[in-house]
Amino acid sequence: MDFARYLIEFERILHDPAPAGPYDNPAYMEYTKLNWSRMHRWLKKGVLADETKEVLEGIAQPLRWVIITEPWCGDAAHTVPFIQLMAQHNALISVAYELRDSPPFRIEQYLTNGGKSIPKLIIRDDKGDDLAVWGPRPTDCQQLYERLRAEGADFETQKIALQNWYNKDKGHAVQQELTRLLSDITSSVRSL
Template sequence: MKALLEKSLQKAINYREYRQLVERLILTTSTTGEWTQNRVNATRLNYTRMKRMEHLVDITPEKKSIFQEVEDRQYWLLFAESFCDDAAQTLPVLKKLAGLSENIELKILIMNENRDLMKRLGKDQKTILQLLITDEALNVLAQWGPRSRMATQMVNEYQKLHGRVDNEIKKQLQVFYNQDLGKQIIAEIAAIEVQIEGEMALHH
């Protein structure tokens, strides 16, 4: 597992590089992963959503302090694809959270290029967004994803009723994201960090 993580980390890119990658994809009418017109369209739309979220994410002082007090170095490894709606909403939030501490480094992995690691983590090929939090030695401390619990519940309930994920639930999710503006994600990642710091304190 650690060898796979090391290999993936070498291919990982930071947020600015990911933004530049998506810009290039839009200019060349392309996408990460297998090419389809729907994915090309989604890539373009998600870039707009990502830019919008960058200006709207607001973190309370109480939550900020949780991330500012992270003492040990961490990697946040996020699996994403340019066409993934959840990634467009989540990445700007994680970038702002990671930016609160010099000890947190956010790295983005293109899922299609890291399938071996995804399989090792027991994730199926439909799961795209996944966050791994590791220590400096790449020991996995926590996992999160593919979206907040509230958003996941919305998708699961819709699937139970309709037997599929379609454009209607995607629209409903977008309304949720527009109203929530990352608050659920911030709360859940903050809770994870509190737990990690508590466990670290026991071992120090």
């Protein structure tokens, strides 16, 4: 599905009087409502760095991006808007969204430490060959998450710490990491 269809699906879940699992769990529905607001805030206020724009404008070959996500995912609410804004900056980038817990279950091919962590961005060439994979979160945020888990922090503590990290970062880390990744891809394609 494209981004417009993903938003329709997201909104359908929010307004479904009897949603399917896991959205039938009030906690998941609350996360989903928060994520809708967070995602739209970044879509409205998120700013692409000049360096990111420059690298995006330098992409001269078609790229196909696959984003594996779910509306309940807090990390996705903070990173997917920036990925989408980046993709929209170059017409040679097409984006397909897939839900982690629905067919084709592509997440099984892109596990993180054996887990189905999302979001995942798979960057492919126009033939469908993988060029790079990113996710589920920026490196510094991932390190914070791993430290909190090692310390035995409960879910609420982890959630608040990650939320604060994303709010302070304002999308810079995801842009920096993807800018480097795309720069490497662009350099590799030119050398072929």
